[in-house]
Amino acid sequence: MRGAHTYAGPADTRSAGWHPAAEPPRATLDRAAVGVAAVRRREPWLATVQQVLDAIPGAAAFLAPVRDRSGRLADLVVAAVTPEAVSPGGRRGAQLVGTRAALYSPQTLASDRWPIYQHVLDSGEPATVGPFDHTGGRYSVRVHRLGDGLLMTWLRHDAPAPPDREASTELRLAEMERELAEHRRDLAAEHEMAVRLQHIILPIPEGPIELPGLRVAVRYLPAGQQSRVGGDWYHAAALPDGSVLLAVGDVAGHGTPAATFMAQLRHALRALAVTTTDPARLLGHLNRLTCDLERENPEISATAVIARYEPQRRVLTWAQAGHPPPVFSHAKRAAALERPPGPVLGVVEDARYVNATLELDFGDMLLFYTDGLIEDRQRSLDEGLQAVIATVDEAVAASSTHPLIQLFDRFRRPNPEDDTCILAIRPLTGLTRDLRRFATPQIVSGPTR
Structure with missing residues (x-):
């Protein structure tokens, strides 16, 4: 996340190249x-x-x-x-x-x-x-x-x-x-120092993981400029009631301040999940925390998307705070989900966040990501989003049984200007899964490295 924004001298062009006295439109x-x-x-x-x-x-x-x-x-x-x-x-x-x-x-x-x-x-x-x-x-x-x-x-x-x-x-x-x-x-x-901080918190899993009713895959693409350490993070946790809490977030800025604030948000989410698993309420709490911290550091802001998946009903409830829309693949066709209202964290102290629901069928795929995946100086945000949608369609067409592998194989090129965190989920078939084995909470969460 390069900044706090919502997805919401003469010139001789013949022989001198660029010159500061040029007159651009x-x-x-x-x-x-x-x-x-x-x-x-x-x-x-x-x-x-x-x-x-x-x-x-x-x-x-x-x-x-x-x-x-x-x-x-x-x-x-x-x-x-x-x-x-x-x-x-x-x-x-x-x-x-x-x-x-x-x-x-x-x-x-x-x-x-x-x-x-x-x-x-x-x-x-x-x-x-x-x-x-x-x-x-x-x-x-x-x-x-x-x-x-x-x-x-x-x-x-x-x-x-x-x-x-x-x-x-x-x-x-x-x-x-x-x-x-x-x-x-x-x-x-x-x-x-920022890299060490990120490694201390928790690493990215090497391959897909299984949570109640879901197969989850995480990919982190570091910025093309290796000196950049960003505030991108994710969270994927099995809750005691058999549901799953998912999140992807992006803190404005780079370096130790961004990594530190990212760690604060992630730990706050884990602590708040003890009191509520409602995504909109969780974002409201994180927003108030961000506003409090912003008084000490005016540069603090972040975007995030939080979701709760109920495997028995195959229903996902989600809310977002100024974050790019998830991409949903259903019946082998992908599209961006319409986002419920929700401003960037740390901007409006009494901000209201709204939940949306989505039913996942077997064979569907849902993609959460940070804005590094769609931002590029060479194209608009809409063009970047359409490119991601096309990539998801290609991955599903190439392998309807293992699209996560196909998808991440296609998302290998880092954005030269920003880190990118990608979290993709697919419902498990359920035919050979016994959700009772997930009764003990399993947590796989951490920052992007």
């Missing part, structure tokens, strides 16, 4: 800015990058890469920029954040400069593009890898900066690299 800028806001939530050190760029004279910018499914560079989006970068249309500094190369200068992606940017990202070797002529001036672009992105600076040759100013800029850039290297080491230590 307003619709393009607005759309891309949303992506950059998400990048900054995932990359706390970008605030440090911007602070350093604020103090640097001239035109420079830090660009975040967008990669395609094969890992190749597909786009560059401005994530931080110096105040002196100006577009021909008059936009300056922070107004340029969100500019995307692919939308206003697609020819750049097909030029001989694009492989240079790819090489700098992959090798870490700096490069210079140009000189080139543009709008009455002659420029060069220096490209350095900085963290996971590119730092670009633009130099004008026919109107050079004073020597002392250029030297000051170079020294400040070197200082930036030292500052950010130290900051990234701190983040690496935090990452290791």
Whole structure:
């Protein structure tokens, strides 16, 4: 979960590639800015990058890469920029954040400069593009890898900066690299601590597990950027009355804070299940807990879906809090379930959550997941959801008897930007199952690693 949301400089496009003075259409800028806001939530050190760029004279910018499914560079989006970068249309500094190369200068992606940017990202070797002529001036672009992105600076040759100013800029850039290297080491230590916390709580089961009347499978796909530790979690527990409590949740943010809050929610759910197993009431309790914690940490929020399955009746009762809709496969056709009302946890203190019910037939399959499965910069949420539905249909068509294996074989590609937790269930046939053997509560729950 990249943020708390419901599922609810001149440019020479002929020879220079991206330049901070380019003039993107307003619709393009607005759309891309949303992506950059998400990048900054995932990359706390970008605030440090911007602070350093604020103090640097001239035109420079830090660009975040967008990669395609094969890992190749597909786009560059401005994530931080110096105040002196100006577009021909008059936009300056922070107004340029969100500019995307692919939308206003697609020819750049097909030029001989694009492989240079790819090489700098992959090798870490700096490069210079140009000189080139543009709008009455002659420029060069220096490209350095900085963290996971590119730092670009633009130099004008026919109107050079004073020597002392250029030297000051170079020294400040070197200082930036030292500052950010130290900051990234701190983040690496935090990452290791968060990973240990997740492993301590409970691991992901290696294969499908059996609970009363259900076969349950869990898959965790870590973010493509391995430094990200998220707050995705799941819960699957057999209750004393023979029913099953299921949950999938997603905490906003990454690192130790997200992992810690994830652990608090999961343990709270287990404790609350002693008093009630009603999904809507459980979400209400978790929401009040989140609101209390949010007073201490304004960044806290989360989404979740909770369900209770009664195997004797094959009825599933579920409620959700700002979470993506479950995907239900019935008669070999999958569709997203209509969600009952319920806001994100931690936003409205007296929020009301509503239950919905679903009857499961033998052969049906139900998929719970976190938003990393459907979120992608290259497509909308609806497009991502339709892709998941198509994948479920393919899995069922390939093997109606073992669709869980087929399904998880197809869900191997991680989202490069976010963790993903998937929990899939199928009713057991019941012909050879004796539910009395589940009288002792069995709990399989834990965070995503």
